[in-house]
Amino acid sequence: MQVIILDTPEQVAEKSAQWVTELIEQKPAAVLGLATGSTPISLYQLLVEQYRQGVLSFANVTTFNLDEYHNIAAENLQSYRTFMQKHLFEHVDIAVSRTFLPTCSAEQNPRLQGEEYEQLIKAKGGIDLQILGIGANGHIGFNEPTSSLASRTRIKTLTKQTLADNSRLFTQDEVQPTMAMTMGIATILEANHVLLMATGENKASAVKQMITGPLNAMCPASALQLHQHAVIIIDKAAASELTEQDYFLWADKEQRKVTDDHGLLTVC
Numbered sequence: 001m002q003v004i005i006l007d008t009p010e011q012v013a014e015k016s017a018q019w020v021t022e023l024i025e026q027k028p029a030a031v032l033g034l035a036t037g038s039t040p041i042s043l044y045q046l047l048v049e050q051y052r053q054g055v056l057s058f059a060n061v062t063t064f065n066l067d068e069y070h071n072i073a074a075e076n077l078q079s080y081r082t083f084m085q086k087h088l089f090e091h092v093d094i095a096v097s098r099t100f101l102p103t104c105s106a107e108q109n110p111r112l113q114g115e116e117y118e119q120l121i122k123a124k125g126g127i128d129l130q131i132l133g134i135g136a137n138g139h140i141g142f143n144e145p146t147s148s149l150a151s152r153t154r155i156k157t158l159t160k161q162t163l164a165d166n167s168r169l170f171t172q173d174e175v176q177p178t179m180a181m182t183m184g185i186a187t188i189l190e191a192n193h194v195l196l197m198a199t200g201e202n203k204a205s206a207v208k209q210m211i212t213g214p215l216n217a218m219c220p221a222s223a224l225q226l227h228q229h230a231v232i233i234i235d236k237a238a239a240s241e242l243t244e245q246d247y248f249l250w251a252d253k254e255q256r257k258v259t260d261d262h263g264l265l266t267v268c
C-alpha cells in the first residue's frame with residue numbers, strides 16, 4: 001500500500017487526477033472504475049478541465065461504476081447514472097454506450113444482473129484503475145461492514161449509518177433507497193490498480209482501520225491491504241488518526257528519489 005498524505009482536499013484531487021490522466025495517456029482505451037460520493041467530484045472537475053483544454057480525451061475510454069441504487073430509474077435525480085452524467089460524462093467526449101453501472105430493476109434478478117456485470121467487466125479486459133472513496137464505516141462501493149472479502153457484484157442492504165450519512169443528499173420529498181447493487185470486494189481487488197481518495201476528519205477512523213487495522217470484514221476497505229497496487233491519497237484531516245503518519249510522509253519523499261511523479265502507475 002502506498003499512502004500519500006497531502007495538506008488539502010484540493011491537492012488530493014490534483015494528485016488523483018494526475019494518476020487518471022497518466023493512465024489515459026499511456027493507454028487511451030483504458031478501462032476506468034469510477035466512484036460516486038462527494039469526494040471524487042473535484043477529481044471529475046479537474047478531468048473535465050483537462051478535456052476542455054484539449055489535453056485529455058475519453059473517446060476510447062470505457063467506464064464501470066462501483067455501484068447503483070436498486071430499482072432506480074436512470075433519469076432519477078438521485079441515481080448514480082445521473083450523478084455521473086452531471087459530474088463527468090456530459091462534459092467529456094465519452095460515448096454513453098461505453099459507460100456502465102450495475103443496474104437492477106424490480107423486475108430483474110439481482111443475482112443474474114450481478115453476474116452479467118462481472119462478465120461485462122471481464123469482456124472489456126478488466127479494470128485498469130479503480131477509483132474509490134470510503135464510507136465513514138469503512139465501506140468501499142456499497143460493501144458494508146460484514147461483506148465477504150470474496151464478494152462479487154450483488155445486491156446489498158445499506159446500513160443505518162450509511163443511510164444516515166447519505167440522507168443529507170436527499171430532499172424531504174425524495175425516497176432514499178435502502179438497497180444497492182455494488183461491485184464486490186473481490187471484484188475491486190481484481191482491478192490492476194486501485195486509488196482510494198479520502199478527505200476530512202469524519203473519515204479518519206475508517207482510514208486508520210483500512211491502513212493499519214487488521215484485515216477484517218468489519219472494515220471492508222482493509223481488504224485493500226491485499227492489493228498489490230493500491231494507492232491511498234488522503235488529506236491531513238483524514239490521516240489525523242494514523243500513528244504512522246511520519247513514516248508515510250518520509251516514505252513518500254524517499255520514493256520520489258526513485259521515481260518522478262510521472263512514474264506513479266509503476267510504483268507501489
Ligand code: GLP
Binds near residue numbers: 132135166
Ligand atoms: C457512498 C458510495 C461510496 C462512497 C462513500 C463515501 O455511499 N457508495 O462509493 O465512497 O459513500 O461518500 P463521500 O465521498 O460522499 O463521503
